Amino acid sequence: MTQSLFIEIGVEELPAIPLLKILDNIRTSWQNILKKNSLECEFEFYYTPRRLVLMHKSMPITQSSSIIELVGPPLNVAMQDGKPTQAGIGFAAKCGVSFDSLTTREEKGREVLFYSNTVNGKETVSLLEGMLLEWINSMAFGKMMRWASRSDEFIRPIRWLQVRFGNNVVPVELFGVKSGAATFVHRMVNTNSIKVPDTTLYEDILKNGAVILKPDNRKALILADFDDIEQTQSVEIERDEDLLAEVVAITENPKALLGTFDAGFLRLPPEVIITSMKEHQRYFPVFKNGKLSNNFVVVSNAVTDDYSKVIEGNQRVLKPRLTDALFFYDNDLKRGLSIEGLEKVQFMDGLGSLKDKIDREEKIALYLVEKYSDKFDRKLDILKPLMSEAMRLAKADLTSEMVYEFTELQGLMGYYYATALGKETEICEAIKEQYMPVGEGAELPGALFSAIVAMAIKLDTILGLFSVGKIPTGSKDPFALRRAVNGIVRILVKYDLPFDIKSTISDLSLNYQSFDLENLSSFIIERIYKSIDANPSIITSVLASGERDVCEIFKKALALNSIVSRDDFKNISSTFKRVANISCDSGKTEVNTALFSQNEEKELYNEFTAVSNASYDSYEKKLGALFGLKNSLDTYFDNVMVNSDDEVLKLNRQATIGAIYNSFKSIADIKEITI
Numbered sequence: 001m002t003q004s005l006f007i008e009i010g011v012e013e014l015p016a017i018p019l020l021k022i023l024d025n026i027r028t029s030w031q032n033i034l035k036k037n038s039l040e041c042e043f044e045f046y047y048t049p050r051r052l053v054l055m056h057k058s059m060p061i062t063q064s065s066s067i068i069e070l071v072g073p074p075l076n077v078a079m080q081d082g083k084p085t086q087a088g089i090g091f092a093a094k095c096g097v098s099f100d101s102l103t104t105r106e107e108k109g110r111e112v113l114f115y116s117n118t119v120n121g122k123e124t125v126s127l128l129e130g131m132l133l134e135w136i137n138s139m140a141f142g143k144m145m146r147w148a149s150r151s152d153e154f155i156r157p158i159r160w161l162q163v164r165f166g167n168n169v170v171p172v173e174l175f176g177v178k179s180g181a182a183t184f185v186h187r188m189v190n191t192n193s194i195k196v197p198d199t200t201l202y203e204d205i206l207k208n209g210a211v212i213l214k215p216d217n218r219k220a221l222i223l224a225d226f227d228d229i230e231q232t233q234s235v236e237i238e239r240d241e242d243l244l245a246e247v248v249a250i251t252e253n254p255k256a257l258l259g260t261f262d263a264g265f266l267r268l269p270p271e272v273i274i275t276s277m278k279e280h281q282r283y284f285p286v287f288k289n290g291k292l293s294n295n296f297v298v299v300s301n302a303v304t305d306d307y308s309k310v311i312e313g314n315q316r317v318l319k320p321r322l323t324d325a326l327f328f329y330d331n332d333l334k335r336g337l338s339i340e341g342l343e344k345v346q347f348m349d350g351l352g353s354l355k356d357k358i359d360r361e362e363k364i365a366l367y368l369v370e371k372y373s374d375k376f377d378r379k380l381d382i383l384k385p386l387m388s389e390a391m392r393l394a395k396a397d398l399t400s401e402m403v404y405e406f407t408e409l410q411g412l413m414g415y416y417y418a419t420a421l422g423k424e425t426e427i428c429e430a431i432k433e434q435y436m437p438v439g440e441g442a443e444l445p446g447a448l449f450s451a452i453v454a455m456a457i458k459l460d461t462i463l464g465l466f467s468v469g470k471i472p473t474g475s476k477d478p479f480a481l482r483r484a485v486n487g488i489v490r491i492l493v494k495y496d497l498p499f500d501i502k503s504t505i506s507d508l509s510l511n512y513q514s515f516d517l518e519n520l521s522s523f524i525i526e527r528i529y530k531s532i533d534a535n536p537s538i539i540t541s542v543l544a545s546g547e548r549d550v551c552e553i554f555k556k557a558l559a560l561n562s563i564v565s566r567d568d569f570k571n572i573s574s575t576f577k578r579v580a581n582i583s584c585d586s587g588k589t590e591v592n593t594a595l596f597s598q599n600e601e602k603e604l605y606n607e608f609t610a611v612s613n614a615s616y617d618s619y620e621k622k623l624g625a626l627f628g629l630k631n632s633l634d635t636y637f638d639n640v641m642v643n644s645d646d647e648v649l650k651l652n653r654q655a656t657i658g659a660i661y662n663s664f665k666s667i668a669d670i671k672e673i674t675i
Helices: 016-021 023-036 086-095 124-137 199-208 215-233 241-250 263-267 270-281 308-335 354-371 380-393 401-405 412-420 425-433 448-467 481-495 501-511 517-531 536-544 550-564 569-584 599-613 619-627 630-639 647-665
Strands: 002-011 044-048 051-060 066-074 103-107 110-119 158-165 255-260 284-288 291-300 346-348
Touching (some): 002 124, 002 199, 016 023, 086 110, 124 158, 215 241, 255 308, 270 291, 380 425, 425 448, 481 517, 517 550, 550 619
Antiparallel strands (some): 103 110, 255 291
């Protein structure tokens, strides 16, 4: 039999971001607790700023009965001379019964002691308090609170509790709060508890009290308001999903409202205004004709017939923030870009100051500019001074008042200040894009000049930290070195830049104290495995060929993967595995055509020669031609005895097969491929 189960845990306002981070875990945890207690059933989980709610339409009234079966020692070990041995007595004690209560049965041809017992399930109501406490304790919010004289902790104080089986109140106590039959609605409607006579009326009671229980419904209301504002005001609201989720989590009665600020603040870079609004006030930016307007949208939680006071209040709050930002901006423009002071800011123990880091980054950037000079339209004697200036200005905004206030705008403010100072466009863009890409799939620098700046900064961080032993271990990567390597790899592939891992790392390492370069090379190769969407054995086969240039590894692996992924590849792979196996046994590499004694030898060699002498505009086409030798190879293997009794013929035939294998190996070692 089943019965509805309703649980409401009432709290003081929950912090949105910690809650949103663990939402999935909250649901999963309760699901696991139900399973653990043999009470699995469908349920719904909802939240508002002041409550966590679980609803079960059909909760089992009792746990399912279970049968316990235990197999003990063989009877001849458990009993001797008609009396139980220590082994038999120990098994009985384990089962919690007397020895005489045990039975026997046959197991694998031997008679053994056996115990079986049916355990009746417990009533659900007797389990709920323990289950809820376990659920509460599983919520890893991070920082927790204690209140009153209690020693236990939760993210916020618990103020009321409902645990209702059907409509009956289950006597449960959490954090000193006993379960009842009442809830609380919006504080602006009623500060007293509201009786819930029937749990089926719960959602309506909340709605009448200006509380929308379901997050999806609150989100829908906000978006509907957005649509209305956009249509009536001819504007576009930035629908930031993360900010929207946060606003949904902090409102019970959401209402989107359009506010304004002094148009004079639009002199600020738009990102400054947007950051100030979103990060500090949870306002949504508003655009008109593709440009930031002097409007914002705030989502109110108030209950009122006149929202004008709410709008005025939020406008008053925003004004001093923008006033401060404009003050910082003007001061920074007067000061200009300078790295003065960064020599006093330590980057990392053993790696000196930020000024020292800038010096190292500049050396790397100049090395890369020279390495890739043929990729630029400008001459090297023009590029080098530009690159030096870009590297020396890249971190100059770290000393600005604006970045001190809004650290997330570093790089971007440098771009605006450099632009205001009339710096070259390449320098300004490079300063803005120096941290790209900021994550997996994130945008890459838009020009090669910017890409080199971004690579130089990442390479210095990687080389520097490896040189002082700050190497990622396991899942720990506190300095995001894996992300840095991923970024470098993506940049190299996008701009098709040659980058031999061993030689380039060796060249650049001269500016650092000695460390294990092979360890760093392996670290980079490990990230390449993660970056290429291909069977790992394909990447292994490319690396086994000796290739260490990042872009070439990508090109070869993707070309080989396109062929290996075909449905017919299994049919041809056995032929080329045989080619690899024969070649590994051969030490001879030169083929003497005068020793060919069968037509199949001549035909295979002539076809292979034509394939190897042809030119190809892609690795895929060359591999396709080499794999196209399958029919000739099959005919060869069917009719030609490679391991001839004549040692001279044997070695020559092995050399023929070896030549084919080596042509493959210029791209990938085919023996490493597993499918």
